Amino acid sequence: GTGVRCALVCPGVAATGFQRYSGFDQYPRITRWTNCTPEQVANATLRAIARRTHGEVVVPWYGRLLDIISTPLPGVTRLVMRLVG
Numbered sequence: 001g002t003g004v005r006c007a008l009v010c011p012g013v014a015a016t017g018f019q020r021y022s023g024f025d026q027y028p029r030i031t032r033w034t035n036c037t038p039e040q041v042a043n044a045t046l047r048a049i050a051r052r053t054h055g056e057v058v059v060p061w062y063g064r065l066l067d068i069i070s071t072p073l074p075g076v077t078r079l080v081m082r083l084v085g
Helices: 018-022 028-034 038-050 063-070 074-084
Strands: 007-011 055-059
Touching: 007 038, 038 055, 055 063, 063 074
Parallel strands: 007 055
Antiparallel strands: none
């Protein structure tokens, strides 16, 4: 092997100015429980680098729950989005 590793960092909704311009701030219920800070994303990325992680790094960790649930139960995803969106 070449020793090269690749990781995909999947931040949830990070509390940055981007929300203002994306229109995502119009969904306060979803951002209240999904927001993470830029520092959390940076720390998770640095941890992944230090651990030589490859694959996906999901920030915040609970962001992976909906992904895991949505594969076998796609209706749950729609329900959650309806409730929080």
